Amino acid sequence: MNIPSELIAQLRAASHIAVFTGAGVSAESGIPTFRDAQTGIWANHSAAELSTRIAFRADPHRVWDWYQWFRGVMQKARPNAAHLALAALENMVEHVTVITQNIDGLHAAAGSTEVLELHGNIWGNVCFACRRPGPATDDPKANGPPKCLHCRGRMRPDVVWFGELLSQKLFDHATRMAKTADVMLVIGTSSLVEPAASLPRLARAAGRIVVNINPEATAHDAIAHHVLRGAAAVVVPALFAAAWPDRAA
Ligand code: OAD
Helix, strand or coil, X not given: CCCCHHHHHHHHHCCEEEEEECHHHHHHHCCXXXXXXXXXXXXXXXXXXXXXXXXXXXXXXXXXXXXXXHHXXXXXXXXXXXXXXXXXXXXXXXXXXXXXXXXXXXXXXXXXXXXXXXXXXXXXXXXXXXXXEECCCCCCXXXXXXXXXXXXXEEEEEECCCCCCCCXXXXXXXXXXXXXXXXXXXXXXXXXXXXXXXXXXXXXXXXXXXXXXXXXXXXXXXHCCEEECCCHHHHHHHHHHHXXXXXXX
């Protein structure tokens, strides 16, 4: 793989790297992406019927049971070489912030210590009615939404659905990290879902170096200083091995 020497120098000089990831970083862990034309979650399931408040109100069992299926898929997944290389980046660079749209928890499982999960985490539950958190699900086979211990409302997965707002505090934090990190690595995202997709643009506007890693072209190519084409599990370890040949695994 051809890695520009300018990029290697930029990585080595960085004291803070922000990493912005989407479903593509977990593709090689066996979790389908959302928008792949054949295997994508939203190519085979209706987002409107499964990932909105209206859908849950209309049929909480259906939505809950679908998320239980999704939890089953995620439960089998293990961090891949990209997640592991990003965790090991903390040995090379003083400060690494992982900002992820993924709900699978694989960055933390790989050992990354600063992970901002913009769209929530599939294992957590909150009450649909009173928003108070409840026990996390550990058995993806249990069916039907449990009742809230406080108000007897129905529990739902603690993820962001279409039409819902992200946590403002979390997004403000992610924005600060994007604007102040020396380099932002954008990995495996179609760059279609806002406001998350604005983070690389904000980084670029703040004068930061932006790198887009994806096997396909995306809207972020236009604002990236460097575009690396390929699967995350191949490109990310190769990039770090090129930048830190003596230290990267
Ligand atoms: P998408 O499914 O929209 O995009 C996945 C991206 O990963 C595409 O650009 C692919 O080209 C790329 N990709 C596929 N295989 C890859 C690989 N092996 N290595 C690297 N990249 C690869 O997923 P997201 O951009 O994450 O929202 O989607 C954003 C949000 O839309 C998700 O967080 C989810 C979804 O609806 C919520 O759940 C709120």
